[in-house]
Amino acid sequence: MATRLSDVAARAGVSVKTVSNVINDYPHITARTRAKVEAAIAALDYKPNVSARSLRKGRSDFIALAIPEMGSPYFAELGAAISRAAKRRGVTVLIDQTEGEADAERFVLDGMRGQLIDGIIFSPLATAPAKLTSDSTGKPLVLLGERPAGGQFDRVAVDSVQASHDATSHLVSLGRRRIAAIGVGGTSTGAVRRKGYRKALKEAGLPHDPALELAGTGYHRPDGAASMRELLALPNPPDAVFCFNDLLALGALRTLADAGLRVPEDVAVVGFDDIEDGRYHSPSLTSISPDKEWLADSAVALLLDRITGNDNSTHRDLTVPYKLEIRESSAG
Amino acid sequence: MATRLSDVAARAGVSVKTVSNVINDYPHITARTRAKVEAAIAALDYKPNVSARSLRKGRSDFIALAIPEMGSPYFAELGAAISRAAKRRGVTVLIDQTEGEADAERFVLDGMRGQLIDGIIFSPLATAPAKLTSDSTGKPLVLLGERPAGGQFDRVAVDSVQASHDATSHLVSLGRRRIAAIGVGGTSTGAVRRKGYRKALKEAGLPHDPALELAGTGYHRPDGAASMRELLALPNPPDAVFCFNDLLALGALRTLADAGLRVPEDVAVVGFDDIEDGRYHSPSLTSISPDKEWLADSAVALLLDRITGNDNSTHRDLTVPYKLEIRESSAG
DNA sequence: CTGAAAGCGCTTACAG
């Protein structure tokens, strides 16, 4: 029914091997032969069967992107960028939502066996950092985001300690003295960003007040809104807040608006991720802006180098460039 | 290297066929045989080779979701829901970003041949409605969103005319007389939603003012912000705006905030899609809220019925339930 | 209920 390689070969009057050579761009084919084959391919509207090819080659040209959720803006934007980067390099991305569940993440770390993919880009959430130190998967895997030192995985990530330090220092430079942090709990992201936050406070000679560090239960708007409510209930509320991602910051802004407080006059707010929502919010949100295109392209390139065996170095650790985008929520 | 079916068979002391039967849940296998096989599978940690299976069966259990972009919130939320729905039904979703390009959409309509997928869920943007009337693809395809009557595709969509009518009528009920529309241009979405908008105005006996219908160049925040600026520059600006999606509405809200206008007192705003950003915005955004889980589940179920041949009816047209969520941007 | 064998459509040594 479907046209096969042999149909093309028959029509072009050459062997199957020759057609395969043309399709796979092997050298040493006369222009005339190539033209004949290409004409036959066009005439029959032939498309190679991907299953057969991957069965034979042991490669599918699929890679997986395993993220906690594709519905939240940061991962949506990241997924879009990785998907484009992969397409440019001729591979297809298959997005796996772990929902932050330990079982799903274990499956990913185990190489998603039987899943027809050549490698994985993985943004862990539930998995404890310690579990990430040994490479159990049979497939190449590139880690996104924080990870304790000494890990054995390739990784692409922002220097979160430095970025968090910059964000906090920016608030200090505005003359703020009681700077809160939202998102310190749970994940390794929280721990790493808190480190930068504390470092900046210390440098500025500001006291470290545990009451100003809010853990919350997650990294979404409702969590930010709830944490901000807690902060406002304090006898001595903060005059600035560094939120460990933009969703938390947008939730916090909502609480501040409800409370009738002015941003940045009463409370300055800084986020992390630079998602589009923040740029259009009123007030627009100051945020750490990682170069997502760079991140996406580097992660895909690194993974493909591992898959093809072009890169046999020990694990690589790439640092994503970022900027602090200063906007209305912390202006002046 | 990798364990194969025959390895399992050898270890279990049965034929390859028997192992295949167990894996595929065929009946007529004694409990004892099944137990033996399952023990061997567990012992060898065997996972079937997906390429071989799909080559042989002609099915991959992959479906494609072709959308303009996965980075924008509506599609991100939709993609997440479809991905979950597919997982529940044992198939994997592969997301294809068309970027709204005609070539990419043509490829989708052509069945994404050679792409190892059993069927497609497609949200068209660039393709002219007329092109959507004949089924050129060899693979089952479910269309999402507006489409002219008489098409030959399966489809799952909100009744946009009715929903737009409801949104506009709601603004009328608030006593607004100059109700603008943003997003009327270009796509068929714009045309269909304008129809409902005009219908509601007519029912209310309100004049139809072409100056209040803004096309804009797209459906993102900057487009909404720009259109709102145009409206405010009018000699007689509107007292309400119905934006054809939430991103447009969020952009419009930003312009209104910049202009120092109060929402909803000076201008009431309603959106469409009910993305999470709108729910947390200040003011929170009134919006048409389609049941995305219903949409996702229905689209996947319909597609799988076509793939398996369980459904041989002529094309189906499913209508997604929706609600008008009234929030601060149009309250009182 | 189970076994032996063919075949899905490719790619790749192996000859020529």
Added chain:
DNA sequence: CTGAAAGCGCTTACAG
């Protein structure tokens, strides 16, 4: 530079 043939790991008639 090209051809004939094996084989990737499954599933599925076909026998028994």
